[in-house]
Amino acid sequence: MSESTPALTRAEWPLWEVFVRPRGGLDHKHCGSLHAADAAMALRLAREVYTRRQEGVSLWVVRSDQIVASDPADHDMLFDPAADKVYRHPTFFPLPDAVKHM
Amino acid sequence: MPSSTCELPLVLAPRAEYLLRIADSALIHAQRLCEWCGHGPVLEEDIALSNVALDLLGQARALLTHAGRELDRDEDQLAFLRDERGFRNLTLLERPLRRGGDFADTVLRNLLLATWLGQLWRRLQRSADAEVAAIAAKAVKESRYHEQHAGEWVVRLGDGTAESAARMQAALDRAWPDVAEMFEADAVDAAAVASGLGPSRAELRDDCMAAWRGCFAEALLKVPADTAFRSTGTRGLHSEHLGPLLAEMQVLQRGFPGGVW
Numbered sequence: 001m002s003e004s005t006p007a008l009t010r011a012e013w014p015l016w017e018v019f020v021r022p023r024g025g026l027d028h029k030h031c032g033s034l035h036a037a038d039a040a041m042a043l044r045l046a047r048e049v050y051t052r053r054q055e056g057v058s059l060w061v062v063r064s065d066q067i068v069a070s071d072p073a074d075h076d077m078l079f080d081p082a083a084d085k086v087y088r089h090p091t092f093f094p095l096p097d098a099v100k101h102m
Numbered sequence: 103m104p105s106s107t108c109e110l111p112l113v114l115a116p117r118a119e120y121l122l123r124i125a126d127s128a129l130i131h132a133q134r135l136c137e138w139c140g141h142g143p144v145l146e147e148d149i150a151l152s153n154v155a156l157d158l159l160g161q162a163r164a165l166l167t168h169a170g171r172e173l174d175r176d177e178d179q180l181a182f183l184r185d186e187r188g189f190r191n192l193t194l195l196e197r198p199l200r201r202g203g204d205f206a207d208t209v210l211r212n213l214l215l216a217t218w219l220g221q222l223w224r225r226l227q228r229s230a231d232a233e234v235a236a237i238a239a240k241a242v243k244e245s246r247y248h249e250q251h252a253g254e255w256v257v258r259l260g261d262g263t264a265e266s267a268a269r270m271q272a273a274l275d276r277a278w279p280d281v282a283e284m285f286e287a288d289a290v291d292a293a294a295v296a297s298g299l300g301p302s303r304a305e306l307r308d309d310c311m312a313a314w315r316g317c318f319a320e321a322l323l324k325v326p327a328d329t330a331f332r333s334t335g336t337r338g339l340h341s342e343h344l345g346p347l348l349a350e351m352q353v354l355q356r357g358f359p360g361g362v363w
Contacts, residue, residue, distance in 0.1 A: 022230040045147070048150040049146050
């Protein structure tokens with residue numbers, strides 16, 4: 001695109017995050033993003049772009065700017081303290097034989 | 103040595119004529135839509151247009167294969183070796199689309215064909231021909247989606263800016279004279295009704311018009327006045343635009359007769 005393109009045509013549609021449920025019973029999973037003018041278009045384009053190969057049975061789209069995210073700079077403070085607390089995993093408890101596939 | 107032509111009589115059995123009209127309409131529009139591949143207004147819509155084209159190509163292949171059995175031709179011979187005069191598509195669908203057209207022409211033509219095919223497939227699910235009924239049962243879902251996809255765009259552009267509205271209306275005015283052919287029934291339709299193969303095109307008119315009127319009203323578009331003009335593509339008499347389209351579509355098979363992947 002040339003430098004002289006008017007600003008108007010370069011204005012981008014907002015970004016949307018796309019979540020696909022692969023099968024009934026499974027959770028919607030984030031699979032990517034796309035640009036769309038509004039929610040209806042976002043949903044339709046998500047179908048076109050992300051479910052062409054039978055990837056899913058249900059779609060969610062969310063405006064990217066509506067997602068509240070943790071700050072990467074806070075990573076140490078938020079997540080490192082969990083690193084030495086293995087006892088939070090339930091693997092230390094003996095399981096009765098009757099309980100399978102826990 | 104494989105034949106490099108697919109010569110058929112100028113007039114076929116009504117059954118073959120009927121099936122080729124549908125198959126060729128799907129095929130020619132799919133080919134026109136391919137012009138958008140890599141040129142879509144945005145990446146996502148580029149993919150969407152190719153998805154529509156692939157659905158239509160699948161519908162065309164199924165019907166060409168089925169019709170071809172009685173003509174002793176396979177789908178490739180029918181698609182790639184027939185001459186212009188042998189094609190039975192609606193004239194509307196061979197008119198320039200991306201090259202020499204407007205995005206408004208594309209979304210409008212998608213809508214017109216999707217509604218028409220959708221109404222046709224809906225009825226063909228009850229065809230006396232079990233294979234046609236099975237093809238229709240699969241295709242009807244695809245057409246329903248195409249109609250929604252295209253309809254959203256028509257409303258978006260028609261009820262958009264002054265520029266988009268003017269271009270959407272211009273596209274509708276351009277297309278409208280060719281729409282009459284979609285409902286112009288003849289002896290082929292009468293034979294299809296008599297044999298239980300499928301509906302007459304005339305029968306599709308009210309449902310198609312109702313769907314379009316709803317969409318055009320929402321899009322703030324004015325339905326153009328009907329004209330006396332009748333295009334004749336489904337009878338094999340085409341505009342000057344089909345020849346160049348076929349030249350592009352068929353060049354490989356004509357250059358390398360019988361060539362396969």
